[in-house]
Amino acid sequence: MITEKNFIEMALSFPFTEQVKHFERIGFKITGKRMFATYLSNNNTANIFLTPAEQNIFCAMDIENIYPVPNKWGAKGATTFALDNVSKEFVMEALHSAYQCIVKSKK
Numbered sequence: 001m002i003t004e005k006n007f008i009e010m011a012l013s014f015p016f017t018e019q020v021k022h023f024e025r026i027g028f029k030i031t032g033k034r035m036f037a038t039y040l041s042n043n044n045t046a047n048i049f050l051t052p053a054e055q056n057i058f059c060a061m062d063i064e065n066i067y068p069v070p071n072k073w074g075a076k077g078a079t080t081f082a083l084d085n086v087s088k089e090f091v092m093e094a095l096h097s098a099y100q101c102i103v104k105s106k107k
Contacts, residue, residue: 046081049073049098050079051077064080
């Protein structure tokens with residue numbers, strides 16, 4: 001199980017990452033760039049912003065606990081991870097992928 005504290009530490013472990021308020025969630029972004037993940041404490045889930053191709057790979061690994069966000073963001077790669085049931089390794093790999101996507105973007 002990944003706790004709120006664990007997830008925050010994992011997300012903030014990347015260089016130039018900051019924690020911000022994002023509606024009822026905690027957001028994680030690279031300073032001066034866009035968000036790469038959010039965390040919701042009331043159900044211990046994280047939304048990690050992957051590419052659609054990466055989303056397909058992660059969802060295939062665990063269809064019960066890793067799934068597209070059920071809206072237009074999900075179609076763009078936003079993926080929910082149920083942190084009570086997903087390994088730290090999967091989540092860290094997804095965070096790294098999302099972070100790298102933002103680092104490489106022009107925005």
